[in-house]
Amino acid sequence: MTHSMYTLSVPVFKQMLTALKAIMAQADAHAAEKNIEADALLQARLFPDMFPLIKQVQVAADFARGISARLAGAEVPAHEGTEKTFAELDTLLSRTLDFLDGIRPEQFENSASREILLRPGTPKEKKLSGQSYLANYGLPQFFFHVTTAYAILRHNGLPIGKRDYMGTY
């Protein structure tokens, strides 16, 4: 049986981002069909001081990449976050999935005890074990942004359901 630290991170991110990619494709098609400006969805927020859809997707991808890389002991890939369209977000999600595909389960061998430094060099710097980093920080953050992206689209009338959010499991 593969190490739980791998099973509970990389394949979860792949499942959820593959599902999110399909949801975003539906949103794109829905906007085109209903003559909705893409930005009416991409810039939609649930409250003025929350992130818009586009940023929720970017941050979800950031967490998937960052958490996986840190736990695997690999370099965290740089990402500018300059996407502005559905097509660019789709490319971002594809690239993120490719990156996740490239991570091997063996890289997670010692990930539970690997020391992770959150917000290094800032006053809110915090040291966590890999296990706690994934359980108590990474997964809550990742799911927050994936779910909020879904919630923004539901709130704006996209006809999707929980099944679309869950993806294939």
Next chain:
Amino acid sequence: MTHSMYTLSVPVFKQMLTALKAIMAQADAHAAEKNIEADALLQARLFPDMFPLIKQVQVAADFARGISARLAGAEVPAHEGTEKTFAELDTLLSRTLDFLDGIRPEQFENSASREILLRPGTPKEKKLSGQSYLANYGLPQFFFHVTTAYAILRHNGLPIGKRDYMGTY
């Protein structure tokens, strides 16, 4: 080091439900202070065919209890879901946290390979290993409802932030 299957479930549920309990207490106080009817928040939805806040909280608690019990090989505690007020939801969350406190890490010893049957006896019955049940079904479901509860309250103007959602880690 405690088994990842325990660390990535019970303590995560405790962290998030403790945070949700505090958020709901803030919502209750906010409603009282602003002369908002409790039901204006408790029955709020992001879209007409989504669950209202009260149900999001109930389902989050259901998943925390059910996932933990199944992985621990314990009986899933029955729950009627009859809560109608902030006070009753607070009691539900307290009882759920008490239940989680009673689960011992040792009960998770063989949980990764324990066979879990989803929706038994229905056409959508599905067999998963404990590991896949937690990673690909349980955590996505749990976080969906916790995040949506948060999103409903943010959308309705409750002055909370990501820190409140994350709780103590």
